Every structure is written in C-alpha cells, then in structure tokens.
Amino acid sequence: MDGAYKEVRVAGCGGVIRDSNGVWRGGFAKNLDICSVYIAELCVVLEGLRYARRLEFNRIELEVDSSVVNQELRQPGYGRPLGGALVMRIRSLLELEWEVVINHSY
Template structure:
C-alpha cells in the first residue's frame, strides 16, 4: 500500500495589480449527478463587484471547473470589465486554458470559448 505525503499550503487572497479586477471561480460535483460552479469579482481594494452560482447538471469535476471559468468571464465582460486576473484551484484547467490543448474531448468548444 502506498502512502501519500501531505503538506499544508497557506492560501490568502491577494489583490489584483493596477486597474485589473480579480475573478475567483470554483466548481464542485457529486457523483457526476449534480455539478455547480460559482465565483466572485473583486477590485484591488477587495470590494465585492459581483458574484454568481450556477447549476450545470451532470458532469465531471474538470468540466464544472471549466464552466465556472466560462460563466464568470462572461459575467465580468457583461459588467464591462476587460482587465481580469483569473484565479482557479485546478492546475489541470489552467494548463488546458493556457495551451488550448485538450485531447479527444467534446469539451474543447468550451475551452475555445474561454
């Protein structure tokens, strides 16, 4: 039996630089039955500028994270924000968005829209 090492990572909110707003998103799912995503937008002073939560149906944790990013960016744009710093907790989603590479998935349309 293998044991995984654990480590503690202290996380805190840091303000965006300059005229940027910060967008924090997250997604959660339970047994591929119920998935939800949400997020908040704050300015450089930490003031709340908007937020949302949305049910996205039945999907994987990866896909619900993508939906959180997509919906939140769409919402930020509708509020007129164009300089956006995005924070999400999925390194896999970050890598896919940065590289625009997702092998053999129907979710590529969602990535391209992001």
C-alpha cells in the same frame, strides 16, 4: 471561482468578482447538468469571464484551482477532446480587447 461535482451526480459552479481594491462587485452560481469535475471547472471559467465582461472589466486576474484547466487555457493544444467546445468559447473570450491573467490557486 470554483466548480464542484458530487457522486450523486449534482454539479454546479460559482464565483465572486472583486475590483482591484478587493471590493465585492458581484457573484454568481449556476446548477449544471450531470458532468465531470473537469467540465464543471471549465463552466465556471466561462461563466466568470462572461460575468466580468458584462461588468465591463478590462483587466482581470482569473484564479483557477484545477491544474488541468490552468494548463489547458495557458497552452493551446494541451488537453483533452472532452470539453473542447467550452475551451473554444473560453479562448474566444480571452482573445477580446482586455487583459486576462490566469493564476493557479491551490
């Protein structure tokens, strides 16, 4: 999954979901309102978790390329006030009955 932002104030996010065998199970893309890279990265995490939930996965590995977002999700209390509502939505999904492993991808 990845979020992106261009200087022309166009932002979007998208991702792919694969099963444990690496088989493609779905993908998504979404245009976002004007936002920062940080917000775009939070949006892609939220959308990806929602999508995985709809597909009824009960164990997922979430690959996040933003070190700030990775730390924000791993360490409650870390982070910035900007995006707080998104972080709360993500954390509420992380607390559901499923296993989510967050990995930092480079």
